[in-house]
Structures are given as structure tokens and as C-alpha cells.
Amino acid sequence: MRDLTIAAARTALRSGALSARELTDAHLDAIAALNPRLNAFITVTPELARAQADAADAALRRGAHGALTGIPLGIKDLFCTAGVRTTAASRILGPFVPPYESTVTARLRDAGAVFLGKTNLDEFAMGSSNMTSAFGPVTNPWTRRGDNAPLVPGGSSGGSAAAVAARLALGATGTDTGGSIRQPASFCGIAGLKPTYGRCSRWGIVAFASSLDQAGPFARTVEDCAILLGAMAGHDDRDSTSADIPVPDFAAACTRGVRGLRIGIPREYRSDGMAPEIGALWQQGIAWLRDAGAEVIDISLPHTKYALATYYIVAPAEASSNLARYDGVRFGLRAEGEDLTGLYENTRAAGFGAEVRRRIMIGTYVLSAGYYDAYYLRAQKVRALILSDFTEAFRECDALLTPTAPSAAFAQGEKMDDPVTMYLNDVFTVPANMAGIPGLSVPAGLDAQGLPLGLQILGRPFDEETVFAVGTAIEHAAGFTAAPAAG
Numbered sequence: 001m002r003d004l005t006i007a008a009a010r011t012a013l014r015s016g017a018l019s020a021r022e023l024t025d026a027h028l029d030a031i032a033a034l035n036p037r038l039n040a041f042i043t044v045t046p047e048l049a050r051a052q053a054d055a056a057d058a059a060l061r062r063g064a065h066g067a068l069t070g071i072p073l074g075i076k077d078l079f080c081t082a083g084v085r086t087t088a089a090s091r092i093l094g095p096f097v098p099p100y101e102s103t104v105t106a107r108l109r110d111a112g113a114v115f116l117g118k119t120n121l122d123e124f125a126m127g128s129s130n131m132t133s134a135f136g137p138v139t140n141p142w143t144r145r146g147d148n149a150p151l152v153p154g155g156s157s158g159g160s161a162a163a164v165a166a167r168l169a170l171g172a173t174g175t176d177t178g179g180s181i182r183q184p185a186s187f188c189g190i191a192g193l194k195p196t197y198g199r200c201s202r203w204g205i206v207a208f209a210s211s212l213d214q215a216g217p218f219a220r221t222v223e224d225c226a227i228l229l230g231a232m233a234g235h236d237d238r239d240s241t242s243a244d245i246p247v248p249d250f251a252a253a254c255t256r257g258v259r260g261l262r263i264g265i266p267r268e269y270r271s272d273g274m275a276p277e278i279g280a281l282w283q284q285g286i287a288w289l290r291d292a293g294a295e296v297i298d299i300s301l302p303h304t305k306y307a308l309a310t311y312y313i314v315a316p317a318e319a320s321s322n323l324a325r326y327d328g329v330r331f332g333l334r335a336e337g338e339d340l341t342g343l344y345e346n347t348r349a350a351g352f353g354a355e356v357r358r359r360i361m362i363g364t365y366v367l368s369a370g371y372y373d374a375y376y377l378r379a380q381k382v383r384a385l386i387l388s389d390f391t392e393a394f395r396e397c398d399a400l401l402t403p404t405a406p407s408a409a410f411a412q413g414e415k416m417d418d419p420v421t422m423y424l425n426d427v428f429t430v431p432a433n434m435a436g437i438p439g440l441s442v443p444a445g446l447d448a449q450g451l452p453l454g455l456q457i458l459g460r461p462f463d464e465e466t467v468f469a470v471g472t473a474i475e476h477a478a479g480f481t482a483a484p485a486a487g
């Protein structure tokens with residue numbers, strides 16, 4: 001039953017063929033068996049999960065179910081969960097137990113979902129490999145054919161992606177600041193969507209870069225992502241950047257088809273250095289969409305080459321400001337010092353890992369007097385140009401198709417020597433965050449070593465429906481049924 005989609009599990013729960021308690025227990029057992037190896041969860045909450053499952057069964061018996069009643073999910077440990085420790089995978093939050101629930105998780109809970117626990121991530125969501133977690137790396141449930149070397153699940157939402165791929169949860173939440181939903185979805189052979197900036201409330205999510213962060217779903221099918229997003233999304237008075245726009249029926253949009261749609265292929269994403277298998281899969285995706293009735297056109301996003309450099313100014317700048325609150329006084333860890341400055345310094349030196357310290361230093365540098373204009377202000381101007389590239393492109397086409405990531409999952413420990421090599425993982429995903437547009441990664445094939453590869457669909461702001469329709473067409477054509485060895 002752990003192989004069920006969310007859509008199928010809902011039907012089975014509503015008909016009484018399956019109970020929420022059975023479904024939850026099956027997942028808790030699998031977590032107990034596999035988590036010691038995968039490390040996908042930082043905290044497992046069996047008592048909470050069983051209580052929610054029993055409440056779901058009672059609601060189902062009364063016929064009073066919500067959109068997700070009885071569906072077991074993993075929650076990225078960046079979402080504050082009332083009464084359940086929230087770590088952001090950092091030492092600095094120490095034993096922090098939030099007294100409140102994030103808006104997104106409150107909505108999922110109110111829709112009847114069952115929370116299995118808090119999933120692992122890169123510290124403060126900074127990374128592409130889940131190697132920076134203070135709680136240890138996550139192991140991808142996939143391995144290369146004939147080779148047991150542990151691979152990364154991608155990052156930063158690596159625990160959520162690994163949990164869904166290994167059948168430890170039917171779906172999970174993630175956050176995506178520069179690719180942290182789409183890249184791990186691609187590395188783990190599942191679907192993951194970053195919604196339009198403002199579609200989901202950021203209230204109660206530990207902030208990384210506030211103008212880029214968005215919450216979104218992971219699941220094994222596009223339709224399941226649509227079902228989850230329907231429950232997560234919507235306006236929230238407590239987040240002034242959340243959009244007051246109605247939440248459409250995303251799941252219904254999945255069946256629209258692509259006939260008559262114009263799909264843009266951005267020529268700047270076609271670099272000479274692209275791995276041949278990724279280029280071939282992209283061509284295959286183009287052919288699938290053409291066969292399904294879409295018109296495929298070449299488009300240009302001329303400022304693409306500046307996106308990554310701009311991101312690594314804007315994101316650290318905002319992070320350095322957001323992370324200033326971890327001072328040893330109000331939250332979590334405290335390392336004493338001789339005076340107040342000593343307390344700040346000792347706490348922050350003991351609490352933050354190397355990557356987070358690097359981002360804080362870059363961020364304070366680009367915001368400092370004398371450099372602000374040269375770096376931060378200029379980056380904001382380039383960001384506006386990146387957005388206008390997309391605005392122009394969407395005059396000619398309805399969605400874009402690109403690869404999700406420049407490679408398949410790599411080995412744990414690889415790409416750790418030079419941060420820039422790690423940052424390059426995000427070349428195809430970062431532009432969507434800079435522009436605030438939605439992006440979906442769909443598993444589309446396997447490479448020669450048997451590892452999953454994803455294709456990315458980008459859409460107009462608040463047009464997740466078209467993104468889901470195109471994603472479903474790719475999913476059907478790809479017929480991706482492969483599953484990882486662990487699961």
C-alpha cells in the first residue's frame with residue numbers, strides 16, 4: 001500500500017478499503033526500517049501520526065473528510081510545527097519547539113493530512129546535496145547500476161525527496177529558494193513543484209531569502225503534486241507577500257492536455273558543456289510534447305547567464321539579514337561570553353555550519369556601505385532584466401521546457417571542495433526564483449547508470465494549471481515506472 005498514489009489512497013480510504021491507521025502504520029514501519037540508513041527524517045512523530053490517523057478514520061466514518069484525510073506526509077524541518085521540534089538542520093536552533101504552526105502545515109493538517117515527521121535538509125536550506133545538515137547527510141534511495149556508493153538526494157529538501165522516493169511517505173513539503181524542490185525531485189525520480197512566489201504563505205517557515213523562498217509539494221505523480229498544492233496554497237493575512245488570488249482546481253488542470261499550447265525552448269539553456277544524456281532527454285521531451293499536439297518554438301532568455309551570479313548576491317544578502325535573529329538571546333542555542341558581543345560571537349560560531357557562515361559573510365559584504373551599490377543594487381537591476389526576459393517569452397509561448405539539473409545524482413562528498421561547483425547545480429532552476437514564476441520537475445527517464453533525470457516546465461506567474469497540464473503530458477509520454485532499490 002506504500003506504492004499507492006495520493007489520488008488512489010484517497011479513493012481507498014473513502015471507500016473503506018483501507019484505513020488511515022493501517023496506511024500510517026505501514027509508513028511508520030518503513031521509516032523504522034529504512035531511516036537509519038537513509039537519514040531522511042530528523043524527527044519521527046509516531047504518536048502524533050497515529051492520533052491524526054485515528055481522527056482521520058473517525059472523520060471518514062462520519063463522511064466528513066477533507067482533501068487529504070488520512071494521507072501520510074513528511075514535513076521539511078524548515079516548517080514550524082506546534083509542539084514538535086523544528087531544527088532547520090542547524091545546531092543553532094538547539095531544542096527549539098515552536099509554539100505555533102506554519103500556515104502551510106496548518107492548512108495540510110486542516111485538510112486531514114497525517115504528519116509522519118520532520119524531514120532532513122541542508123542547514124537553513126542552503127545547499128544542493130543535503131551534505132550541510134547538522135544532522136548528517138541524507139542518502140538517495142537510488143544507486144548506480146552495479147555500484148553501491150551512497151549518492152546525494154539533492155538539496156536542500158533532500159530528506160523530503162528521499163522519503164517520497166523510498167515510499168516512506170505518499171507526499172512531502174519542500175521549500176525552493178533556488179531549486180531546492182525541483183533539483184532533489186529530479187535526483188530522486190519524483191515530481192516536485194515550486195509555485196509562483198506568493199501562491200503559498202511563508203508564515204511560520206524559517207526564512208532563508210524572503211524574496212525567493214516558496215513552499216511547494218513533492219509526490220510521485222504530477223496529479224498528486226496538484227492535489228497537495230490545492231491544500232497548501234491560498235492567501236494569508238500574516239504574509240504580506242502572499243497573493244490574494246483564488247486557488248483553482250489544480251488537479252482538474254492536469255487532464256487538460258497540451259493541444260494548441262505553445263512551448264518555448266530557451267536557447268540559452270543549451271550550453272556546449274551539457275551532458276549528452278541530458279540534452280538527449282530534453283530533445284525527447286520536445287518530441288513528446290509535439291506528438292501530444294503542442295507547438296514547439298525557440299525562444300531567447302538573454303540574461304540567463306547572469307542568473308546564478310545574481311542569485312548568489314541576493315540570496316546571501318537576504319540570508320544574512322534573516323539569520324541575524326539567531327543571537328543566543330531569543331532562540332535555541334546559547335554559548336556564554338564575557339560580554340554581550342562575546343555571547344553573540346560564541347553562539348553564532350558554535351551554532352552555524354561552514355556553508356551558512358560563508359553565506360552570512362558574503363551577504364554582509366554585499367550589503368555593506370560602499371559595496372551595496374556595486375553588488376546588491378546592481379543585482380536587483382539584473383534581476384528585473386531576468387524577469388523581463390520571461391515576460392517577453394510568455395508573450396510568445398504558454399510554458400517553457402528545460403532540463404531540471406545539469407547532472408544526475410552525484411556521490412556523497414563529491415563537489416564539496418569548491419563551492420562554485422556546487423552552486424552550478426542550480427543553473428536551470430535559479431532563474432524561476434529570480435522571476436517568481438512557477439516550475440515543476442517531472443521524472444522523464446534514466447541515465448546510462450540507471451539514475452533518474454527530470455525535465456522542468458516553467459510557466460507564467462499564477463499559471464500553475466498550464467504547468468501541471470504540460471507536466472502530465474510529459475509524465476504520460478515518459479511512462480516513468482522505475483523505483484529505487486531502497487523502498
Ligand code: GLN
Nearest residue numbers: 125126127177178179180
Ligand atoms: N542550492 C541553492 C542554494 O544553495 C538553492 C537552495 C534552496 O532552494 N533552498 O542556495
